[in-house]
Amino acid sequence: MEYCPTSLLWLGLLLTALLVFLLSRRKRTNLPPQPPAWPMIGNILNLGTMPHQNLHSFQAEHGPVTWLKLGSVNTMVIQSAQAAAEFFKGHDLTFADRKCPHALTALEYDQGSLAVGCYGGYWRALRRLCSAELLMNKRVNETAHLRQKCVDSMIMHIEEEMAVKQVTAEQGINLSHILFLLSFNVVGNLVLSRDLLDPKSKDGPEFFNATNRFMEWAGKPNVADFLPWLKWWDPQRIKASMAKDMGRAMKIIEGFVKERLEERKLGGKIRATNDFLDALLDYEGDGKEGPRKFSLQNVNIIVLEMFMAGSETTSNTMEWALAELLRQPESMKRAKDELDQVVGLNRKLEESDTEKMPFLQAVVKETLRLHPSLPLLIPRNARKETNFMGYDIPKDTQVFVNAWSIGRDPDAWEEPLAFKPERFLGSNIDFKGQNFELIPFGSGRRMCVGLALAHRVLHLGLATLLHCFDWELGGGLTPATLDMRERAGLSVRKLHPLKVLLKKRSV
Ligand code: HEM
Numbered sequence: 001m002e003y004c005p006t007s008l009l010w011l012g013l014l015l016t017a018l019l020v021f022l023l024s025r026r027k028r029t030n031l032p033p034q035p036p037a038w039p040m041i042g043n044i045l046n047l048g049t050m051p052h053q054n055l056h057s058f059q060a061e062h063g064p065v066t067w068l069k070l071g072s073v074n075t076m077v078i079q080s081a082q083a084a085a086e087f088f089k090g091h092d093l094t095f096a097d098r099k100c101p102h103a104l105t106a107l108e109y110d111q112g113s114l115a116v117g118c119y120g121g122y123w124r125a126l127r128r129l130c131s132a133e134l135l136m137n138k139r140v141n142e143t144a145h146l147r148q149k150c151v152d153s154m155i156m157h158i159e160e161e162m163a164v165k166q167v168t169a170e171q172g173i174n175l176s177h178i179l180f181l182l183s184f185n186v187v188g189n190l191v192l193s194r195d196l197l198d199p200k201s202k203d204g205p206e207f208f209n210a211t212n213r214f215m216e217w218a219g220k221p222n223v224a225d226f227l228p229w230l231k232w233w234d235p236q237r238i239k240a241s242m243a244k245d246m247g248r249a250m251k252i253i254e255g256f257v258k259e260r261l262e263e264r265k266l267g268g269k270i271r272a273t274n275d276f277l278d279a280l281l282d283y284e285g286d287g288k289e290g291p292r293k294f295s296l297q298n299v300n301i302i303v304l305e306m307f308m309a310g311s312e313t314t315s316n317t318m319e320w321a322l323a324e325l326l327r328q329p330e331s332m333k334r335a336k337d338e339l340d341q342v343v344g345l346n347r348k349l350e351e352s353d354t355e356k357m358p359f360l361q362a363v364v365k366e367t368l369r370l371h372p373s374l375p376l377l378i379p380r381n382a383r384k385e386t387n388f389m390g391y392d393i394p395k396d397t398q399v400f401v402n403a404w405s406i407g408r409d410p411d412a413w414e415e416p417l418a419f420k421p422e423r424f425l426g427s428n429i430d431f432k433g434q435n436f437e438l439i440p441f442g443s444g445r446r447m448c449v450g451l452a453l454a455h456r457v458l459h460l461g462l463a464t465l466l467h468c469f470d471w472e473l474g475g476g477l478t479p480a481t482l483d484m485r486e487r488a489g490l491s492v493r494k495l496h497p498l499k500v501l502l503k504k505r506s507v
Contacts, residue, residue: 030392034067042069052375056405071226074397079405081412081437092444097381099398102224106243112301125290130449146189154182172474172499179315187310191276210249217242219490313373316493320371327479354459362421372440373491375404412437474499
């Protein structure tokens with residue numbers, strides 16, 4: 001009888017995997033309930049193409065805290081407001097680390113990153129700086145004119161498109177792209193004081209394309225994240241492709257930073273106030289904890305991260321909000337009536353007007369409840385072994401907090417699947433991390449550092465769009481036939497970009 005060496009190798013691998021699987025099951029008995037798993041790949045197949053939706057469906061059978069084995073990665077999933085409260089209030093520090101995707105280790109990105117970096121001195125120093133620049137109301141107020149400028153260019157861009165292309169009902173305007181350009185431009189103005197979308201900007205389009213590709217790689221499911229022993233091989237070439245596009249984007253940022261350093265050396269200053277890049281370059285730590293200065297490599301990484309974290313998340317939310325309003329003509333009318341009452345048709349809307357618009361604010365909350373851009377937040381990681389709600393959770397367990405599922409928790413929400421902004425009128429529930437039934441920005445130490453900025457852009461962008469135009473669906477769609485299916489990537493967006501027909505109102 002002849003033995004084929006490859007078959008023997010596979011048989012050996014299979015038996016080893018089976019043994020490891022059985023031993024690990026015997027050792028850990030006090031884990032949360034787990035759906036049946038396959039040897040070696042564990043529960044990977046349970047995730048499917050829409051992990052947040054598929055995990056949500058486990059809840060009925062397995063309860064609000066579920067255990068998964070994703071390849072060899074221990075994973076805990078939290079899917080109720082009550083379990084999320086327990087997690088963030090009682091265990092935030094234990095789970096303050098991130099599980100970094102393999103793709104984001106390219107060019108040592110993870111070493112400079114805030115979002116996927118480990119909890120420690122570097123992270124704390126950077127987080128303090130980012131909070132001061134992006135989260136503090138006073139600082140965010142100082143940059144209102146930049147957001148206004150970007151929103152004005154968006155309206156101009158839409159009007160040009162309407163005039164040049166003479167948009168027909170069949171075509172409609174692709175709103176998804178326009179909203180992405182707005183969010184990208186806001187980050188560019190705030191971080192680099194640059195209008196990267198200015199047609200005269202040489203590097204702008206190249207940077208835009210490289211950043212877009214970088215985000216695509218970051219959102220691709222990667223088998224090396226589940227079977228870490230495959231990392232050396234990079235079977236889908238995701239890390240290699242990421243390194244290429246990240247390298248391109250970083251090269252352009254490097255040019256911007258060099259230019260800024262030259263400008264600072266010559267003592268010239270064109271900007272009225274310092275921007276985020278100035279804050280990074282000016283930083284001086286005491287050296288006790290974290291760096292004394294941020295290295296230029298890390299400055300590049302942090303700048304790139306702001307584009308990645310702040311663009312698609314914000315633009316997707318606006319797109320979902322407008323899609324929901326187009327499906328619900330009564331809500332659209334109520335939002336417009338409020339605008340007409342607060343602003344009228346004889347003047348331009350300003351950011352501060354949106355503070356007097358409770359219905360608009362309710363629309364944003366309701367959108368974030370049903371369509372959190374990062375439905376599983378950004379995965380946390382256990383820094384040590386711990387006991388969570390009676391379960392023994394090993395060190396290095398990855399945690400998904402399913403904000404999408406929590407937003408649909410029938411114990412927390414009446415008619416959870418209906419888009420009803422009015423549920424928030426007269427309610428104190430907010431998305432600032434204290435109400436665990438609504439956590440689209442997460443909660444605790446690793447909560448979104450761009451929340452205040454996102455809040456302003458979402459309200460100003462939506463209010464201005466509704467104020468300037470009357471809205472109808474394009475592509476021959478009606479409120480009843482509008483497709484609200486999702487597409488997962490780095491963030492969750494509409495499967496089919498929203499196409500609309502707009503009619504200018506006299507403002
Ligand atoms: C609607 C818009 C946005 C949504 C829904 C969103 C959502 C989130 C979520 C869920 C997290 C993880 C929170 C956690 O683990 O508890 C996060 C983290 C983060 N966000 Fe946002 N975000 C948005 C906009 C922004 C903006 C505009 C910026 C900056 C320009 C930003 C920068 C970051 C950063 C740097 C982190 C990592 C924080 C850390 O790990 O310490 N985000 N965001």
